[in-house]
Amino acid sequence: MINSIIKKVIGTGGSSLSILIYHQVFEQWDYLHPDEPTISQFERQMRVIREHFVPLSLSRAMELLQENRLPTNAACITFDDGYLDNLTHAVPILQRMGIPATIFVATDFIGDGIMWNDRILEAVRSSKNDSWDLRNASLGVLDMSSPNSRHLAAKHLIKKIKHLPTKERTQVVEIVEEFAVPCNKQLMMSRKQLQQLDEFNIEVGAHTMSHPILNTLQQTDAKKEIVGSKQILEELLQKPVDFFAYPNGRYTEDFDNTHVDIVRSSGFTGAVATNWGAASSTTDMFRLPRFTPWDKHPSKFLYRLLKNTHNAQ
Ligand SMILES: [Zn+2]
CATH class of the missing domain: 3.20.20.370 (Glycoside hydrolase/deacetylase)
Incomplete structure (x- = not known):
């Protein structure tokens, strides 16, 4: 109707x-x-x-x-x-x-490949830290204390590095992954x-x-x-x-x-x-x-x- x-x-x-x-x-x-x-x-x-x-x-x-x-x-x-x-x-x-x-x-x-944005998202998901200090990469200190703050942090990171040349973007992803538990999901x-x-x-x-x-x-x-x-x-x-x-x-x-x-x-x-x-x-x-x-x-x-x-x- x-x-x-x-x-x-x-x-x-x-x-x-x-x-x-x-x-x-x-x-x-x-x-x-x-x-x-x-x-x-x-x-x-x-x-x-x-x-x-x-x-x-x-x-x-x-x-x-x-x-x-x-x-x-x-x-x-x-x-x-x-x-x-x-x-x-x-x-x-x-x-x-x-x-x-x-x-x-x-x-x-x-x-078994993982796209760069998923590497960030899975790092955010698996991390045991309550905050990430990314000041060395000029990305500030990110709050990781709740699902909502993690979602906002992931969005912020992805938006900031999306248009970087591949090499520089990969460097940031690798820094971020230092906070992560390795992901072996397919x-x-x-x-x-x-x-x-x-x-x-x-x-x-x-x-x-x-x-x-x-x-x-x-x-x-x-x-x-x-x-x-x-x-x-x-x-x-x-x-x-x-x-x-x-x-x-x-x-x-x-x-x-x-x-x-x-x-x-x-x-x-x-x-x-x-x-x-x-x-x-x-x-x-x-x-x-x-x-x-x-x-x-x-x-x-x-x-x-x-x-x-x-x-x-
Ligand atoms: Zn696509």
């Missing part, structure tokens, strides 16, 4: 494409990832997609978009980075509901697990090798990161890898036209950014916007997602 009123008020998305972006799906709410959905929240969101949208694979959506034959309220589900919980927590739900998806993988971390999918995705109707896309902010790199290094990740995944999966996701993904803050041109000339069919909006037949296929409502309540989720469809680019 509420959902039909929402649809009446907002209208439908017409022939625009909503591409949703996820990273992880947690078994239970995680204080260090408060905005990421739990399994049950993700399931409710996918029910909204199933009932009010037409879920498509990115390849199919691109074909229909270019032919101007996109169904009303078309949607694609995407995940960035290649987390293992995509396979264990999200894929069973997607399977049950017949929803295809694309997972963008940063190839350096396949298997966070990312293994080679074998990535190979299994095909049977679940999940496409794999490239997301660079080491997940750098492309704007911080020399052009030759950016090209190596983009082309390298495509080649590694194609060799692993024995099939073409047609889509690319820009790390961090904001045009022009994190990547610019140089990188769009590299992706375009490297044999990809399309690429996704993290700028909000919906795609239309006039959108540059190599700068597709993505948007996921943050609302936990299904009606609010639907409202914001439908509203976003009017922001076609």
